[in-house]
Amino acid sequence: MYYCVNSCAVVGVNAMPVQVEVDVSEGLPQMSMVGSLGQEVREAKERVFAALKNIGLDVPAMHITVNLSPADLRKEGTAFDLPIAIGMFVSMSYIPNINLHEMMFLGEIGLNGEIKSVRGALPMVRLAKQQGIKHCFLPAENAKEGAVIEGIQVYGIHHLTELILFFQMEEKSREEVLKPEKVNVLELFQQGREAYKDDFSQVRGQTVAKRASLIAAAGFHNLLMLGPPGAGKSMIAKRIPGILPPLTLEESLEVTSVYSVAGLTKNQNLLVNRPFQSPHHTISTTALTGGGIRPRPGAISLAHRGVLFLDELPEFSKNALEAMRQPLENKTIQVARVGGVVEYPADFMLVCAMNPCPCGYFPNRNKCKCTEPQIKRYLSKISGPILDRIDLCVELKEVEIEHLQRKEENDTTSSMLQNKVEIARQIQTERFRNTEYRFNSDIQAKDMDEFCYLGKVERLCIQKMYQSLNLSARSYHRIIKVARTIADLEESKEIQEKHLLEAGLYRPGEVLA
């Protein structure tokens, strides 16, 4: 008898349908598996056999053939254990004939019959829905995540016996054994936002850095913070996701898919807050950009739609930093391996922090004893192309005791800032309608005149800045882009002189440029 069970495999952050075909026939008692299988998929045979034995089922002495189709797609991962087991159950008539076309199974099986979690549940359930499947059976740990997709029934199972019992019941009373998982997405978003405790009001002092963060968030500009250790650079960076506009459901699904594929969503439904990734500076290039023999998303993809924070920027390996150039430009990263090319999303806001010199106290010559060549060498570790993509640069100083002790009553909270950011974002959406741009930071030099019109006074102003501050062509454009965002924040149609002047202050200093 031949049966076909629906399942799927993950490629990149997307799922591909895979049919698990099981045939049980007379012949030598053995089990053969075919269909371009990875090592862990081939091992499914042993796991399934042992699990069947341990839950008290006999495997008849027949020839069992398992084929995973399409046969030319390389199958990896442990999610095929469950569909193989189901195929065998059905062909051995342990469960009555069920409507397999309407169902999809995913899960790893332990030797005692326990169902263990898999990676990539969310994109797989999403695919199932697109394929018109009505019931999806997932490991209990992944069920919450899958249940976010509406219009499909998602069941979380703990043990194989549960599943057999479920199918042996009458259709009406099946709910007594297993209930489909239900998730209220709106409530999730609500709860997630309430659980987000990092607020800008907790940052004492550092008004300038806060202002720069606001501008950066409003125009999705990349930000560089310079300052001595302990000034609050990490603290501020950590709060930037909280002032970016809230994730939409669509964005949230995108983010969750990446985390799901990376296997980081256990017992979680949806990621409803913008992600914040802060890899240590010893991170390898592969871990940062994604990849490996079996490609996994890297830190830049885990920061998709959120913030990637690189503390101690000059300490990162040069290769790792250089590898970020393409994703910073294209907002995706392509990882090419022998098995094919996978693409991960990587639309993140880059926030970096570093000391102004090796000791951290420059230009305070009372404390800083670094020589000029030392400082130059330290700063030159960051390549021009990376600096090119950083629009705002801000300096932080150590917090003074008065600031720590002073009770600041109505200090700026994250939600106040977020409101401002949202207004600026709306203006940008309006401006860039029918273009490929989304934010001010995306504007290319060729379209500068169209989107960043400067009046006569403003032209003179930037001209003066260009001359007296020794600007380069690229910092010239950066200043105008940042000025555009400042103007948006003030809901001003035109860029005014004051916007340009303020933007000029956030340019990376001469040593860096």
Add this chain to the structure above:
Amino acid sequence: MEKRNFYCWLCSLSELSDRQRIGLSEAYESFEDLLQDVQQSYKDILGKKGAWFEGIATKLRIDRQYYTQAIQTQDRLTESGILFCHKHEEIFPERLQNIPDPPLGFFYKGSLMREPGAVAVIGARECSCYGQAMAKALGEALGQRKIAVVSGMARGIDGIAQAAAMAAGGTSYGVLGCGVDICYPGSNRRIYENLIQNGAVLSTYPPGTQPKAINFPPRNRIVSGLADVVVVVEAGRKSGTLITVDMALEQGKEVWVVPGRMDDRLSMGCNRLISQGAQILWDIPEFVEQIETKLFPEGIKQRGKVWHREGEAMPWNREEDTGRKRQIMQKLEYTPVTVEEIWNRMGNTVSVGELQIALMELLLEGKVVQPATGYFCKNR
């Protein structure tokens, strides 16, 4: 001429010390003298190096090519634009003549002029913004009065003072710790070129000598030797600048010191010198007037008046803008501070945005400078 060739050759032997060169120059007039000396009296002068010098002398005697090369040392240098000057020449600076153990000669690029006065402006390489501003002000004032500025062309105070003096139309002399054909530090290339135009770079080390750390302290003797007065702008407690001061005192030169705050690391050396009796340079015009009176007592009237002392005594004490900018300028010093700090000093009376805008305007007007991203201090 023969004498000059001989001295130039002596100076190009980097193994010899200044004193040994002088000794040899007193014992012999020319190459001929040296070669005819059968008693080998140079052995008394040179001590341990006698045997080595004997080898050189022998080589001069028997190796024709070596001999020709030696007597043409000066010509070859002149071809590459390097000049030589020894202490018996008219052109040799008088001030250097009068120090204990003057060098036999030195190599230079540029021209040696006879300025009526010369001031050595020296200080730390890793200087603060205060030091930068003071060095610049001092260099400018001296340059305007056509008083030569002598220094070591190092990073920091030295280079800043020299550049400012030349920009103000004055002359300057850079005493190098390497050969004059080498620009060290490389970042001072522009000053180096400028010095050749408006003064000279000079060195007692033969051309081609690399900038080794050990070469620098001895050149400080020449820096102070070339000057009438030595001014220390910024020096830490253990600064190398203090070596120059010791040399200057040995040579009987006057030492002036720019005072600083007690807790400024880079002023500790300065303040200590003051406590030991150095003159306090508290006001640049007064300083200029004093040294002018001392250096050319008869000609002070002809040289015109120094600045007005009242009101705008210091050149940077100009009339500021009214209103907000004036308020900001009052809060600024020569120590760089962050925007945040200025905002706090102003008692948070304006918004940060407004403050930034005003600062940027001041920056464009050149009234403040930004030594690092986000930091501001007064410009002079």
